[in-house]
Amino acid sequence: MSKISEIEGAGHEGPTLNVAPSPHVSDITFTTKRMMTDVLIALVPLVAMSVFVFRGYAVKQLVVCVVACLASEALFVSMRGRKITLTDCSAAVTGIILALSLPGTAPWYVGALASFVAMGIGKIIFGGLGMNIFNPAMVGRAFVMIAFASLMGAGAYENPAGVVDAISQATPLNAFKGSGVATSVFDLFFGFTNGSIGETSALAALIGGIFLCVRRTASWEIPVGVLSCVAVLAGLADLSAGAGGYVLLHHLFGGALLFGAFFIATDPVTSPLTPRGKFIFGAGVGALVMIIRLFSGYPEGVMFAILLMNAVTPLINRWTIPHPMGDA
Amino acid sequence: MGFFGSKEEFPGKGSFPHGIHPPDNKFYSAGAAVEVLPNPDKVVLPLLQHIGAPCEPVVKPKQVVACGEMVGKGQAFVSAALHSPVAGKVKKNTVVTLANGRHLPAIEIKTDGDQVDPKDLWKEMTATDWSFSTVSDYAPDEISKLIHAAGIVGLGGAAFPTHVKVMPSDKQLIDTLLVNGCECEPYLTCDYRLMKEAPYAIVAGALLAGRAVSAKEIFICVEDNKPEAIEALERATQDTVVKVAVVETKYPQGSEKQLVKAVLDLEVPLGGLPSAVGVAMSNVGTMAAVARGVMKKGPLTHRVVSVTGGGIANPKNLFVPIGITMGELIDYCGGLTQDAARIIAGGPMMGFAFSDLNTPVTKGTSGITILTHAEAARGEETSCVRCGRCVDACPMNLVPTRLAMAARYQNPELARQYNINACFECGSCTYVCPANIKLVQLIRTGKAQVAATMKK
Numbered sequence: 043m044s045k046i047s048e049i050e051g052a053g054h055e056g057p058t059l060n061v062a063p064s065p066h067v068s069d070i071t072f073t074t075k076r077m078m079t080d081v082l083i084a085l086v087p088l089v090a091m092s093v094f095v096f097r098g099y100a101v102k103q104l105v106v107c108v109v110a111c112l113a114s115e116a117l118f119v120s121m122r123g124r125k126i127t128l129t130d131c132s133a134a135v136t137g138i139i140l141a142l143s144l145p146g147t148a149p150w151y152v153g154a155l156a157s158f159v160a161m162g163i164g165k166i167i168f169g170g171l172g173m174n175i176f177n178p179a180m181v182g183r184a185f186v187m188i189a190f191a192s193l194m195g196a197g198a199y200e201n202p203a204g205v206v207d208a209i210s211q212a213t214p215l216n217a218f219k220g221s222g223v224a225t226s227v228f229d230l231f232f233g234f235t236n237g238s239i240g241e242t243s244a245l246a247a248l249i250g251g252i253f254l255c256v257r258r259t260a261s262w263e264i265p266v267g268v269l270s271c272v273a274v275l276a277g278l279a280d281l282s283a284g285a286g287g288y289v290l291l292h293h294l295f296g297g298a299l300l301f302g303a304f305f306i307a308t309d310p311v312t313s314p315l316t317p318r319g320k321f322i323f324g325a326g327v328g329a330l331v332m333i334i335r336l337f338s339g340y341p342e343g344v345m346f347a348i349l350l351m352n353a354v355t356p357l358i359n360r361w362t363i364p365h366p367m368g369d370a
Numbered sequence: 371m372g373f374f375g376s377k378e379e380f381p382g383k384g385s386f387p388h389g390i391h392p393p394d395n396k397f398y399s400a401g402a403a404v405e406v407l408p409n410p411d412k413v414v415l416p417l418l419q420h421i422g423a424p425c426e427p428v429v430k431p432k433q434v435v436a437c438g439e440m441v442g443k444g445q446a447f448v449s450a451a452l453h454s455p456v457a458g459k460v461k462k463n464t465v466v467t468l469a470n471g472r473h474l475p476a477i478e479i480k481t482d483g484d485q486v487d488p489k490d491l492w493k494e495m496t497a498t499d500w501s502f503s504t505v506s507d508y509a510p511d512e513i514s515k516l517i518h519a520a521g522i523v524g525l526g527g528a529a530f531p532t533h534v535k536v537m538p539s540d541k542q543l544i545d546t547l548l549v550n551g552c553e554c555e556p557y558l559t560c561d562y563r564l565m566k567e568a569p570y571a572i573v574a575g576a577l578l579a580g581r582a583v584s585a586k587e588i589f590i591c592v593e594d595n596k597p598e599a600i601e602a603l604e605r606a607t608q609d610t611v612v613k614v615a616v617v618e619t620k621y622p623q624g625s626e627k628q629l630v631k632a633v634l635d636l637e638v639p640l641g642g643l644p645s646a647v648g649v650a651m652s653n654v655g656t657m658a659a660v661a662r663g664v665m666k667k668g669p670l671t672h673r674v675v676s677v678t679g680g681g682i683a684n685p686k687n688l689f690v691p692i693g694i695t696m697g698e699l700i701d702y703c704g705g706l707t708q709d710a711a712r713i714i715a716g717g718p719m720m721g722f723a724f725s726d727l728n729t730p731v732t733k734g735t736s737g738i739t740i741l742t743h744a745e746a747a748r749g750e751e752t753s754c755v756r757c758g759r760c761v762d763a764c765p766m767n768l769v770p771t772r773l774a775m776a777a778r779y780q781n782p783e784l785a786r787q788y789n790i791n792a793c794f795e796c797g798s799c800t801y802v803c804p805a806n807i808k809l810v811q812l813i814r815t816g817k818a819q820v821a822a823t824m825k826k
């Protein structure tokens with residue numbers, strides 16, 4: 043305790059006062075780092091499921107991508123002469139999401155190169171966290187998908203010599219598109235199928251995704267937009283095929299749809315700012331996914347759909363400037 | 371928010387879209403009954419304590435003034451008179467700096483001679499015998515004139531001259547008077563204590579102001595975190611036309627446009643005043659001052675001030691003379707604690723930090739909030755990840771991050787496109803930002819940039 047008169051006296055050890063413009067308080071519990079930590083926690087079910095189904099293949103991809111992403115970020119950031127920003131955990135998030143989007147059988151250099159491109163061309167070249175236009179993980183994946191088509195294409199997922207059961211089969215979407223073979227909805231939902239190591243389990247993606255939305259780290263408008271649009275378009279496809287609901291569930295639970303809707307499309311940096319813009323963005327992703335799945339040569343289109351909508355994000359932001367309260 | 375059975379009484383939802391829920395931290399001083407401060411040795415009365423034109427001094431140095439005597443006259447229409455809270459001798463004219471940074475000429479009065487005991491003033495305010503039945507004896511324009519003579523301005527913080535607000539007018543018809551007792555700023559409890567201890571004065575003032583503007587309905591609006599104030603007001607408003615509207619506890623509920631939306635479900639047009647939708651609004655403290663100014667012909671010379679926060683030894687609510695220094699209030703409350711970091715005139719969301727303890731208390735000083743280093747802590751600024759939290763928080767439905775970046779990169783055209791002037795600087799965006807970007811601070815500079823381009 044010290045009275046003002048005493049503080050002003052010479053030699054008195056008083057409190058150190060400072061001034062600043064208002065507001066003088068802030069919510070220090072909610073930070074960018076906590077958002078990233080939330081994403082890491084939400085990814086746990088997916089990582090666990092990928093390790094359970096793909097064993098060593100999953101562990102290899104995860105380790106390669108996370109290490110390569112952290113190293114690339116450190117390299118590129120130091121090349122720009124900036125402070126190393128690894129502690130915000132965003133590079134680790136990119137690494138895990140990238141790994142989960144790769145096939146287990148892809149050799150180590152595919153993951154490493156994808157990480158290098160993701161951080162360098164996807165993120166740091168634009169100015170680092172918050173400045174990139176495209177989702178970094180998807181930029182890296184798109185690069186290796188084109189550069190190593192044979193190692194990343196649908197056929198590459200099947201490895202008859204694989205030691206794990208899952209990778210000796212075709213991916214569900216490819217099997218359905220190529221030969222009309224339908225995987226059971228049960229397997230799709232729980233994830234006992236082939237595919238990119240993190241995409242197979244709809245259940246794991248839902249658990250993590252709902253956690254993110256409840257924590258409001260991810261905006262619910264985006265997954266709701268994606269899923270409702272896919273449900274409508276897949277429902278139409280279902281009706282025209284007379285499949286009795288199977289096609290609808292197959293499209294919702296199959297491929298990377300739930301993983302993409304909850305974890306990749308919700309990247310705040312590359313999605314719109316306003317709730318309305320977020321829903322439009324999500325619906326656009328959903329529509330593009332269905333167009334690619336139904337009408338293109340690729341069995342799956344989540345990656346391209348998200349990258350295309352990332353490009354449209356600034357435009358959506360411009361369309362959806364909200365009306366201030368009282369603006370007629 | 372029908373927690374207290376008041377839901378059906380008003381058309382609004384009791385809340386407004388967006389906003390934030392900071393911890394209210396009212397516990398520091400909410401339980402402290404108002405204490406009357408003894409008269410200080412001197413008071414310093416700045417000549418501009420309100421929005422509008424400064425008042426003209428009507429006393430000369432060495433002149434002897436009585437308690438409550440007018441020392442400054444509000445000549446212009448939007449101005450307010452100034453009265454001495456003590457009897458004493460006028461000293462040489464001085465210049466003071468207010469907490470908001472303005473340098474102003476001021477009248478200094480050295481306390482001397484026969485004083486009115488401020489305890490009697492407070493007793494008068496807290497009396498339960500304020501006569502509601504005599505309200506109709508006053509003509510509407512008489513009420514406005516008496517308010518003008520008493521030098522009453524809005525005591526909620528903005529300090530807009532009250533007689534202008536309650537001026538009977540043929541042009542702008544007023545249907546509803548909203549008496550603002552939300553006190554949504556964290557920490558502050560002066561309005562809460564006044565509602566709890568002097569509800570009858572508030573109701574009398576509300577009836578008078580309502581009569582002056584010919585309002586059909588009068589609501590006293592209180593957030594639902596103040597049940598004891600609601601109870602006291604409900605008791606005082608029995609058998610009157612005044613209703614208590616209980617609204618959600620949310621920042622910035624006490625902001626003019628947000629409260630009109632919450633209680634009446636009306637939107638005040640952009641750039642307009644509540645009178646545009648037939649609403650007059652005034653703070654509860656102002657209403658108590660109106661009751662005294664009109665019924666007892668007593669000028670506004672004292673007010674309730676909260677001295678609160680983790681940085682003050684004994685948080686209190688004080689009934690103080692206007693013109694006393696902030697330092698005297700802090701001393702009365704036991705002084706600062708060792709970890710005190712920031713002294714704020716007003717609350718922590720919109721108040722002004724100051725460092726000169728000789729800064730005088732003005733009519734608009736609702737409290738002194740003293741934060742500790744932990745309370746004022748701010749994380750290091752990182753990049754905007756465009757998470758949209760600020761968009762979800764903004765009570766005006768703006769895009770704060772866009773406005774702030776437009777300001778940072780000096781793009782007034784973009785700022786205007788995103789309606790920068792609709793921002794009333796509540797600070798909700800800065801409060802929530804996970805990247806710790808000083809959004810509202812940047813927006814303030816952006817407004818200056820926009821204003822500069824308009825002049826060209």
